[in-house]
Amino acid sequence: MMSDSVNTFRTSSCELPAEDREITTHNARLATRDVAYDALVLDGRLRQSLTTVRSLGSRGLRVAVMETSDSSGVPAFSSRWCQQRFVCPANEGTEAYFTYLEQLLDRTDARVLITSSDATIALIRRHREQLERRVRIALAKEPALSTAINKEQMLAIARQLGVAVPRTVTVGAASDVGAALHEIGLPAVVKPVESWGWNGQQGSRIVPQLVVTPDEARRAVEDLTRFGGTVLFQEFLSGRRESLSLFSASGEVYARFAFWGKRTYPLLGGIYVLRQAIAFPLDTGEQAERLVREIGLEGYAQVEFRRDGAGKPYLMEINPRLNMAIAHAVSAGVDFPYLLYRWASGEQIDRVKSYRTGGWMRHLNGDIRATAAAVRQRGRPGVPPPARAIRDFCLSFFTPMKYDYVDWVDPLPAWKATKGFLTHHLGRLQGRRRTV
Numbered sequence: 192m193m194s195d196s197v198n199t200f201r202t203s204s205c206e207l208p209a210e211d212r213e214i215t216t217h218n219a220r221l222a223t224r225d226v227a228y229d230a231l232v233l234d235g236r237l238r239q240s241l242t243t244v245r246s247l248g249s250r251g252l253r254v255a256v257m258e259t260s261d262s263s264g265v266p267a268f269s270s271r272w273c274q275q276r277f278v279c280p281a282n283e284g285t286e287a288y289f290t291y292l293e294q295l296l297d298r299t300d301a302r303v304l305i306t307s308s309d310a311t312i313a314l315i316r317r318h319r320e321q322l323e324r325r326v327r328i329a330l331a332k333e334p335a336l337s338t339a340i341n342k343e344q345m346l347a348i349a350r351q352l353g354v355a356v357p358r359t360v361t362v363g364a365a366s367d368v369g370a371a372l373h374e375i376g377l378p379a380v381v382k383p384v385e386s387w388g389w390n391g392q393q394g395s396r397i398v399p400q401l402v403v404t405p406d407e408a409r410r411a412v413e414d415l416t417r418f419g420g421t422v423l424f425q426e427f428l429s430g431r432r433e434s435l436s437l438f439s440a441s442g443e444v445y446a447r448f449a450f451w452g453k454r455t456y457p458l459l460g461g462i463y464v465l466r467q468a469i470a471f472p473l474d475t476g477e478q479a480e481r482l483v484r485e486i487g488l489e490g491y492a493q494v495e496f497r498r499d500g501a502g503k504p505y506l507m508e509i510n511p512r513l514n515m516a517i518a519h520a521v522s523a524g525v526d527f528p529y530l531l532y533r534w535a536s537g538e539q540i541d542r543v544k545s546y547r548t549g550g551w552m553r554h555l556n557g558d559i560r561a562t563a564a565a566v567r568q569r570g571r572p573g574v575p576p577p578a579r580a581i582r583d584f585c586l587s588f589f590t591p592m593k594y595d596y597v598d599w600v601d602p603l604p605a606w607k608a609t610k611g612f613l614t615h616h617l618g619r620l621q622g623r624r625r626t627v
């Protein structure tokens with residue numbers, strides 16, 4: 192049954208690479224056995240999906256994973272706890288993806304759906320009611336979810352609650368930049384109201400941009416408003432970045448975790464490539480809980496702050512979805528994916544009272560890129576001088592720390608991720624040599 196629908200779907204959409212065909216065959220065997228899964232994890236390529244598979248699988252739950260391609264290696268597919276891999280031939284976030292997902296849910300009878308990319312969350316929000324007839328969705332409810340995603344709304348609520356936010360003006364076109372520069376000054380940060388844009392056919396992730404000259408400011412605004420809409424023009428804050436993770440249900444916080452991000456890639460607005468678990472900060476901790484309670488956000492949420500040069504914290508945004516922060520939290524003793532699974536299943540959840548602080552975690556691939564970017568972008572605000580960037584990068588090898596993907600009990604995903612990284616970079620090098 193499964194093999195028929197998956198195969199028909201595939202052949203009508205695209206020509207399959209060899210390894211995908213193998214997975215389809217694998218699925219065919221599943222169909223005849225009619226297995227039910229405790230959880231179906233979407234976005235298998237993401238690190239948070241791997242953490243989720245490991246967390247649920249090691250507790251004896253049956254986990255299946257879905258992704259749109261296996262060609263560059265999907266770490267979660269190789270986890271010893273991934274019971275089944277599904278490769279959807281349609282692009283992430285499209286209606287064809289949704290059709291495939293519905294068919295999959297009908298045939299696998301998964302209990303909880305766990306999703307974490309902007310694209311799949313946007314798709315699920317569009318079809319939520321229909322999906323909820325088939326599966327429990329491990330995601331906050333509307334309207335709290337849409338409020339949290341929208342930075343303009345979130346910043347307005349924060350202001351009302353007395354939570355500091357960066358000085359911000361909303362800009363609709365390059366012609367407004369003069370007034371914004373007058374109000375905010377330079378350097379400044381230009382960022383979209385929502386980081387995920389969808390034009391009806393496809394979506395894209397838009398990252399904040401640092402601008403240091405009026406010309407850069409104009410170009411950034413032109414770039415971010417080319418599909419319409421408005422962008423936020425903010426003062427640049429140069430201090431410490433803090434990420435606070437909370438798990439809330441019925442107005443109560445069940446678990447907390449925090450880290451500070453020492454390095455990010457891209458250098459502004461990127462993922463945290465080197466981070467350290469810290470005690471839950473009193474000031475930002477209280478503010479984060481106030482915000483989450485005010486909007487009625489349930490489940491997992493990451494609240495991001497950045498401090499100014501004097502140490503005063505300002506709200507950046509709230510991410511109401513699983514993200515890379517959870518790997519660090521799990522290693523420090525806060526199992527967010529499991530809490531999320533229990534909550535979505537309607538089961539009782541236990542409070543997590545404490546966690547281990549001080550532990551470092553690193554995304555090596557990202558840290559290599561961050562160091563190279565620091566050399567390229569020397570002299571820009573917040574970028575360390577090249578010699579210091581290289582020294583700090585090397586010194587980090589002498590600090591005991593965990594590395595993203597690495598788990599000696601489940602070694603294959605780290606190998607897959609490394610292979611994917613090397614294939615990508617060697618391919619680019621070869622391509623460059625050929626064009627020389």
Ligand SMILES: Nc1ncnc2c1ncn2[C@@H]1O[C@H](COP(=O)(O)OP(=O)(O)O)[C@@H](O)[C@H]1O
Nearest residue numbers: 357380386398425426427428459460495507508
């Ligand atoms: N005004 C700002 N000043 C300094 N850094 C900023 C500013 N805005 C964003 N950043 C940096 O960029 C990161 C990403 O910005 P954020 O607002 O969270 O957007 P995104 O949706 O892209 O994650 C922040 O966590 C922060 O480190």
Ligand SMILES: [Mg+2]
Nearest residue numbers: 495507508510
């Ligand atoms: Mg962010």
